[in-house]
Structures are given as structure tokens and as C-alpha cells.
Amino acid sequence: MGWSIKIKCQECDYEKVFLLGIGFNYLPEYIFNSDGSKLSHFIKDKEERKLISEIMKDTKAQVEASEERLYRCLKCNQLYAKYYYSIKYRHGERKANYICSNCSYPLETIDIRNEKGIILAETNGKTVEIKCPKCGSSKTSCLDGCFDWD
Ligand SMILES: [Zn+2]
Numbered sequence: 001m002g003w004s005i006k007i008k009c010q011e012c013d014y015e016k017v018f019l020l021g022i023g024f025n026y027l028p029e030y031i032f033n034s035d036g037s038k039l040s041h042f043i044k045d046k047e048e049r050k051l052i053s054e055i056m057k058d059t060k061a062q063v064e065a066s067e068e069r070l071y072r073c074l075k076c077n078q079l080y081a082k083y084y085y086s087i088k089y090r091h092g093e094r095k096a097n098y099i100c101s102n103c104s105y106p107l108e109t110i111d112i113r114n115e116k117g118i119i120l121a122e123t124n125g126k127t128v129e130i131k132c133p134k135c136g137s138s139k140t141s142c143l144d145g146c147f148d149w150d
Pocket residue numbers: 073074075076077078100101102103104105
């Protein structure tokens with residue numbers, strides 16, 4: 001079941017809801033099925049899909065993650081909810097990689113967790129500030145949007 005968070009800026013009128021986590025359609029068996037027909041809905045890049053189909057032929061291939069994650073651009077502070085996947089296989093690991101559609105800088109994922117009502121944002125285990133995409137202020141608050149989706 002997915003969840004939503006709302007990011008709100010205290011210094012301007014920026015406010016946006018992001019849908020994160022795992023919906024019903026995000027089950028790896030659904031997306032990475034043998035004929036690859038569902039992939040195009042989740043992975044827009046054609047070359048990437050081709051590569052993944054090849055990887056999935058590897059009998060050792062294992063999908064480690066398949067979910068919507070929050071991404072941020074460190075250059076222009078833009079925030080996105082995007083499909084994240086990670087597949088381990090014989091020759092390594094393939095992960096979703098995105099660039100910012102605003103400035104083409106590589107995006108970084110933020111781990112958002114709701115722990116007893118407190119929302120924690122982390123990158124590689126370190127707590128991070130989420131800067132406002134509109135005005136750049138670090139005075140943003142992150143609220144549990146309190147609705148599930150699938
Ligand atoms: Zn950017």
C-alpha cells in the first residue's frame with residue numbers, strides 16, 4: 001500500500017502532495033513479468049527497457065525494490081515522485097537513474113519514513129533538509145498526507 005506526503009514551504013506558497021511507496025501494481029511480479037508488456041508504463045526509456053528485459057533473462061536476477069520514491073535535484077531543488085527499481089543480477093545491480101527535467105542535473109533519492117508520526121527524510125542514512133523548489137528556503141515541513149493509494 002502506498003502513502004502520500006505533503007511538502008509545504010513556510011516562506012512561500014509552495015505546497016505539493018507526493019505519492020510514495022508501493023501500490024498494488026508495483027509488485028515486481030506484475031511489472032517484470034516475462035513478456036515485458038507492463039514495463040513501458042513504469043519505465044519510459046526504451047533503451048533502459050531493452051536492457052532490463054535482457055537482465056531479467058538471467059536466472060539469478062532478483063528485483064530488490066519497486067516503488068515510488070521522492071527524488072530531489074541538488075542544483076535547482078526541484079522535487080519529484082518517480083518510479084524506483086533495483087535489480088540484482090549476475091553482473092551487478094541495475095537501479096533507476098533520473099535527471100532533473102528542469103536543469104538536467106542527476107537526481108538523488110530521498111528516503112522518507114514516517115516514524116510514530118515524525119517524518120524523517122534521509123539520504124544514505126543521513127538526515128537531510130528538503131529545500132523549497134520555489135524559493136530555496138530550508139523552512140519546509142513534511143506532513144503525512146494521510147491517504148493510501150494503490
Ligand atoms: Zn534541477
